Amino acid sequence: MSKNVIVGTLLLAVSIALYQLAASFTAQHDVTHNARNSLSVGSIAALNQLPGPLQLTVYATEQDVTLGDLHKLVRDFVALYQRYKPDITLTFIDPIKQPEEARRVNIKTNGEMIVQYAGRSQHLTMLNEQSLTTALLRLARSQNQLLMYLDGHGERKLEGLANHDLGDFGRKLQQHGVRLSPLNLALAQDVPDNASVLMVTHPQINVLPGEMKKLLRHLERGGNLLWLVDAEPLRGLENLATTLNIKLPPGVVIDPAAAEMSAPFNWTISTRYPPHDITQNFDLITAFPLARAIQPLPGKTQPETAWRTLLETAPRGWVSRNNQASRSTLNATPAFNKEQDIRGPVPIALSLQRTVNNREQRVVVVGNAAFLSNTFVGNGGNMDLGINIVNWLAGEEKLIAIQPRTVRDGSIILSKIELSSIMITSIIVLPALLILIGGILWWRRKNTGKNLGINKNHA
Numbered sequence: 001m002s003k004n005v006i007v008g009t010l011l012l013a014v015s016i017a018l019y020q021l022a023a024s025f026t027a028q029h030d031v032t033h034n035a036r037n038s039l040s041v042g043s044i045a046a047l048n049q050l051p052g053p054l055q056l057t058v059y060a061t062e063q064d065v066t067l068g069d070l071h072k073l074v075r076d077f078v079a080l081y082q083r084y085k086p087d088i089t090l091t092f093i094d095p096i097k098q099p100e101e102a103r104r105v106n107i108k109t110n111g112e113m114i115v116q117y118a119g120r121s122q123h124l125t126m127l128n129e130q131s132l133t134t135a136l137l138r139l140a141r142s143q144n145q146l147l148m149y150l151d152g153h154g155e156r157k158l159e160g161l162a163n164h165d166l167g168d169f170g171r172k173l174q175q176h177g178v179r180l181s182p183l184n185l186a187l188a189q190d191v192p193d194n195a196s197v198l199m200v201t202h203p204q205i206n207v208l209p210g211e212m213k214k215l216l217r218h219l220e221r222g223g224n225l226l227w228l229v230d231a232e233p234l235r236g237l238e239n240l241a242t243t244l245n246i247k248l249p250p251g252v253v254i255d256p257a258a259a260e261m262s263a264p265f266n267w268t269i270s271t272r273y274p275p276h277d278i279t280q281n282f283d284l285i286t287a288f289p290l291a292r293a294i295q296p297l298p299g300k301t302q303p304e305t306a307w308r309t310l311l312e313t314a315p316r317g318w319v320s321r322n323n324q325a326s327r328s329t330l331n332a333t334p335a336f337n338k339e340q341d342i343r344g345p346v347p348i349a350l351s352l353q354r355t356v357n358n359r360e361q362r363v364v365v366v367g368n369a370a371f372l373s374n375t376f377v378g379n380g381g382n383m384d385l386g387i388n389i390v391n392w393l394a395g396e397e398k399l400i401a402i403q404p405r406t407v408r409d410g411s412i413i414l415s416k417i418e419l420s421s422i423m424i425t426s427i428i429v430l431p432a433l434l435i436l437i438g439g440i441l442w443w444r445r446k447n448t449g450k451n452l453g454i455n456k457n458h459a
Helices: 005-022 041-048 070-082 099-103 129-140 167-175 209-220 239-242 256-260 382-393 418-458
Strands: 054-059 090-091 113-116 118-124 144-150 178-183 199-200 225-228 252-254 269-270 286-289 308-313 316-321 346-356 357-367
Touching: 041 129, 070 090, 113 129, 118 129, 167 178, 167 418, 199 209, 209 239, 209 252, 225 382, 256 269, 269 308, 286 308, 286 382, 308 357
Parallel strands: 054 090, 144 178, 144 199, 199 225, 225 357
Antiparallel strands: 054 113, 113 118, 252 316, 269 286, 308 346, 346 357
């Protein structure tokens, strides 16, 4: 047998082996700017929460005037999800050829999608990763969660539009499948039993004693509570703090780390979080304007149901009782007063998990509501932290830290100076540089030829 035959046989055997490996094990790397050919970690985690088959029905014509082959675009997009969940079924219905079917499900535009899972459905009018993953998160909820928020005393509203309201946060909760409802305890007999979470923000007028009794009855029955308490007088909520066995020292948290990041001196930031289900794999910076300290009092809770620190900030800061600290300014430089201030680190959020009347109760108290307000909720991970808190209170730990990503802007915006610099560089500088390099090479070759001519004459 010749050497060529042996080499050819070996190459064939190696090729077959490589083909078998490639067919059995796939590997790919997405190098696009927005990672548009792969799913985010949050989307993959959302798919993992849906163990059964998932049906996607797209109402679209095969060709679109603007997008071209619409079916191919949708198939390529859904294929990203099918890569991690093979039991996703994709069906196309042409709204022009089947108008009755399109009208039955209220289809209004070309390309809308119906997502069906376990007898429930979500309707999408815009198709991208953020919208589809958000729909999957809504379907992944074990039940329809109802969040009620105390109203009637000038509190921040979860559906409000004012800067101090929590409307943006409320809309995000609704996108995640949480129902919202205001609760006026002056009118309602009690907090409804079907409320998954009761949210209390800071009142601007006093809560009446009768309302306070209804609020405490909610806790006695084992109801879940989220209390966002600002650095202001409690205005009738003193008994709530007493019942929860917590202390709310007066004053505002001063954090030098916030000032170093050009934030007002009376902000505090958090970058590290004690171990907790709410903050698992959570590594985003959160910012809290005018936060107040919260301290658990010893003696009334059992060790297995004791308060746990959820957020601790200002390791180099303190709690200032100076009234000037409530004024937001970048120019002031407050100083620690050892006679009245409290050294950091400062706990600004606590969580409690215990059993009350054979019912698991969860409570979170945060010494700040502004971090979820329309003005500040977009800072760092404020929104994500708020969503995680509500998910934990509602018993939806599986959805914690699963947030659909927003696609990064791939466009480039240049100023006039930058555009002028690029134009001058490409039209003048680069051609001149090439001419200079060419001239140098020509001059060197010319001199080399002269030297060789001189050497020949000497020879």
